[in-house]
Amino acid sequence: MVRRIAGLARIQVDDDKLPALAKELSAILGFVEQLSEVDTENVKPYTSPVEMQIKARADAVTDGGYPEDILANAPEKDDGYFAVPKVVE
Amino acid sequence: MGQGNDLTALTLAQARDGLRAKEFTARELTQSFVDRVAASEKLNAYILQTPEHALEAAERSDARLGADDARPLEGLPLGVKDLFCTRGVRTTACSNILGDFTPPYESKVTENLWADGALMLGKLNNDEFAMGSSNETSAYGACLNPWRTDAGEALVPGGSSGGSSAAIAARLGLAATATDTGGSIRQPAALTGTVGLKPTYGRCSRWGIVAFASSLDQAGPITRTVRDSAIMLTSMAGHDARDTTSVDMVVPDYEAALTGDIRGLRIGVPKEYRIDTMPLEIEALWQQGMDWLRDAGAEIVDVSLPHTKYALPAYYIIAPAEASSNLARYDGVRYGARKMGDDIDDMYARTRGEGFGEEVQRRLLIGTYALSAGYYDAYYLKALQVRRLIAQDFENAYEHCDLLLTPTTPSAAFPLDKGQSDPLEMYLNDVFTVTVNLAGLPGISVPAGLDAKGLPLGLQLIGKAFGEEELLRAAQVLEEAAGFSAKPDDWWTSS
Numbered sequence: 305m306v307r308r309i310a311g312l313a314r315i316q317v318d319d320d321k322l323p324a325l326a327k328e329l330s331a332i333l334g335f336v337e338q339l340s341e342v343d344t345e346n347v348k349p350y351t352s353p354v355e356m357q358i359k360a361r362a363d364a365v366t367d368g369g370y371p372e373d374i375l376a377n378a379p380e381k382d383d384g385y386f387a388v389p390k391v392v393e
Numbered sequence: 394m395g396q397g398n399d400l401t402a403l404t405l406a407q408a409r410d411g412l413r414a415k416e417f418t419a420r421e422l423t424q425s426f427v428d429r430v431a432a433s434e435k436l437n438a439y440i441l442q443t444p445e446h447a448l449e450a451a452e453r454s455d456a457r458l459g460a461d462d463a464r465p466l467e468g469l470p471l472g473v474k475d476l477f478c479t480r481g482v483r484t485t486a487c488s489n490i491l492g493d494f495t496p497p498y499e500s501k502v503t504e505n506l507w508a509d510g511a512l513m514l515g516k517l518n519n520d521e522f523a524m525g526s527s528n529e530t531s532a533y534g535a536c537l538n539p540w541r542t543d544a545g546e547a548l549v550p551g552g553s554s555g556g557s558s559a560a561i562a563a564r565l566g567l568a569a570t571a572t573d574t575g576g577s578i579r580q581p582a583a584l585t586g587t588v589g590l591k592p593t594y595g596r597c598s599r600w601g602i603v604a605f606a607s608s609l610d611q612a613g614p615i616t617r618t619v620r621d622s623a624i625m626l627t628s629m630a631g632h633d634a635r636d637t638t639s640v641d642m643v644v645p646d647y648e649a650a651l652t653g654d655i656r657g658l659r660i661g662v663p664k665e666y667r668i669d670t671m672p673l674e675i676e677a678l679w680q681q682g683m684d685w686l687r688d689a690g691a692e693i694v695d696v697s698l699p700h701t702k703y704a705l706p707a708y709y710i711i712a713p714a715e716a717s718s719n720l721a722r723y724d725g726v727r728y729g730a731r732k733m734g735d736d737i738d739d740m741y742a743r744t745r746g747e748g749f750g751e752e753v754q755r756r757l758l759i760g761t762y763a764l765s766a767g768y769y770d771a772y773y774l775k776a777l778q779v780r781r782l783i784a785q786d787f788e789n790a791y792e793h794c795d796l797l798l799t800p801t802t803p804s805a806a807f808p809l810d811k812g813q814s815d816p817l818e819m820y821l822n823d824v825f826t827v828t829v830n831l832a833g834l835p836g837i838s839v840p841a842g843l844d845a846k847g848l849p850l851g852l853q854l855i856g857k858a859f860g861e862e863e864l865l866r867a868a869q870v871l872e873e874a875a876g877f878s879a880k881p882d883d884w885w886t887s888s
Contacts, residue, residue: 305756308763309732309754309758309762310758310763311742312747312765313707313717313758313761314724314741314745315745315746315749315754315757315758316739316742316743316745316747317747317754318746321435323662323759325754325755328755328816329755329758329759331816331817332709332755332759332816332817333759333762333863334708334875335706335817335820336707336709336710336772336776337706338703338706338856339703339706339707339772339775339776339779341703342703342775342779342782343564344775344777344778344779344782346663347772347778347781347782348778348779348781349777349780350777350778350780350781351608351777351786352608352638353594353595353832353833353858353865354595354638354640354833358637358638359634359637359641361483361634363673365781368581369445371492371821372499373498373504374497374727375499376495377494377495377602377727377728377729378727378728379725379726379728379729379730379731380731381556386726386727388726388737388740389733389736389737389740390737391737392535392738
C-alpha cells in the first residue's frame with residue numbers, strides 16, 4: 305500500500321523504510337478517522353475562506369519575455385530550453 | 394555596550410521614532426543588528442546573512458531621513474522567513490529539494506516592506522516547507538530558542554516560523570516576516586515571548602511565498618510588541634492581482650487603531666478549549682487574561698465551538714492534500730537539486746525521495762492517499778464538510794461576542810527531539826491555533842506570563858474576518874495588563 309502511494313506521489317522510498325512509514329501513516333489515518341463521527345449530511349464542502357467572486361483579469365499576455373530568468377535556476381539547460389533525460393525512445 | 398544604550402534593545406516603533414528624531418542613523422542601527430546577527434550562529438536563526446544588502450539600503454535610508462523624506466519603515470532592519478522569495482537572494486523553504494534556488498522575483502509581501510523603506514538582514518530558518526512545530530525538520534538543522542530552562546536545557550523556538558520567533562526574542566532584527574498555516578506564527582511567538590499575528594485569509598498576498606496549503610497559508614509578522622505588529626501589518630497587507638484570493642480592501646492604519654479603549658467589548662471564552670491535558674498554570678493564565686480584559690472594561694461571555702475537537706483531524710487531511718498538489722512542482726526539471734535516474738520517471742522519484750525530508754514525505758503520502766481514487770470522498774470531501782462546520786461554529790459564537798480569548802499553546806517551549814518518536818504528538822501543538830486557519834480568521838498571540846520553569850506562555854485572541862483593528866486594540870490592552878518584561882539572556886553570543 306505505502307509503495308503504491310509513494311509511486312503515485314513520485315517519491316522513491318527505500319524498502320527498509322517501508323514498515324516504519326506504514327506504521328506512522330496508519331497512526332495518522334487512525335487519528336483522522338474521528339471525522340467519521342461527525343454528521344455531515346447536507347453540509348456543503350468548504351473550499352475557500354474568501355467568500356467573494358474572484359476577479360477575472362483581461363485575457364491578455366501580461367508577462368514574459370525573459371527566458372534567461374526562467375532558465376536561471378535550471379539544473380540542466382540546452383539552447384534556451386530545459387533539458388531532461390530522453391522521454392520518448 | 395549594555396542593553397540600556399544598545400540600539401537592538403529598541404522596539405520597531407522606538408527605532409522608527411529615533412531615526413526620525415535623528416538620535417542615531419540607519420547605518421548605526423543596522424550595524425548594531427548586523428554585528429549581533431553575525432554573533433548568533435549558535436542559535437541558527439539566520440540561515441543566510443545579507444549584511445551588505447542591509448548596510449547599502451541603510452545608506453539610502455539615511456539620505457531620505459536626512460531629506461525628511463522617510464517612508465513608513467525607513468531604515469528599519471528585518472529578518473525574512475526563508476519561505477518568502479527574495480530577488481537574487483537564495484530561497485529554499487529550508488528544503489534540500491530547492492538546492493540553491495535564487496528567485497529572479499520578489500514576494501509581494503517583502504516587496505511591500507522594501508517599498509516602505511525596510512531593509513533585510515537575512516533569511517530565517519523554518520521547518521521544511523513550513524511543515525512542523527519545532528523548526529527541527531529544517532534542512533539547515535534545528536534553530537534554538539534563546540530561552541532555556543534554568544538548568545540550561547536547550548529548547549525549540551516553535552515552528553514552523555522558529556527562526557523568526559527566535560530572532561525577534563534574541564533581538565536579531567526589529568521584526569520578522571512569518572507564515573501561518575496551522576499555527577506557525579502564533580505557536581512560535583508564544584514559545585519565545587514574542588507577538589505573532591496571523592491576519593485574515595486574503596489580507597496579505599501569497600504571491601512569491603513558497604506554497605504549503607494554499608487555502609490556509611497566510612503571511613504575518615512576529616514582533617516584540619503589539620504596536621510593532623500593527624505597524625508591520627499596515628505595510629505587509631494589501632491587494633495583489635497576482636493572488637486572486639487576496640482581498641481588494643483598503644488597508645487601514647492599524648497603529649491608529651491602538652486606542653487602548655476596549656470598554657463594552659464582548660470577549661468570548663470557548664468551553665471546548667478547556668482540554669483535560671492542559672497544565673494548571675496555563676489554565677490559570679487564561680483565567681488571569683479574562684480578569685485583565687474585564688478590568689479594562691470588556692465583558693466576558695461563555696461561548697461554544699462544538700466542532701473544535703475535529704479541527705486537527707480535518708487539518709491533517711486538508712493541509713497534506715493541498716501540499717501534495719502544491720509540491721508536485723518539485724520534480725528536478727526547472728529548478729532545484731536534480732538527482733539523475735535511469736529514465737525521467739526514475740529522476741522524479743529520486744529527486745523527490747532524496748530532496749524531501751521525512752516529515753514532508755509523510756505529509757505528501759497522506760495527502761496523495763486522501764486524494765486518490767476511492768478515498769477522496771471518505772477523507773478529503775469529509776474534511777471539507779467538517780471545515781464548514783468549524784467555520785460555522787465561529788459565526789455562531791460571534792453572534793454573542795466580538796473576540797475570543799484562548800491559550801495559544803498547550804505547553805511552553807519543549808526540549809529538542811521530543812516529538813521524534815511520534816509525529817502525532819507534535820501535531821497536538823496546534824490544537825488551539827488550527828481552528829483559526831480553517832475558518833480563515835485573524836489571530837494573535839501575546840506574551841502573557843512565565844511558567845514555573847521561567848519560560849514564556851502566550852494568550853491568543855481571535856477576531857472576526859478583517860477585524861484586525863479590533864483584534865490589535867484588544868491585544869495591546871492585554872499586553873499592557875500582562876506587562877511581560879522578562880528577557881532571555883545572551884548565553885548564545887560568540888564574539
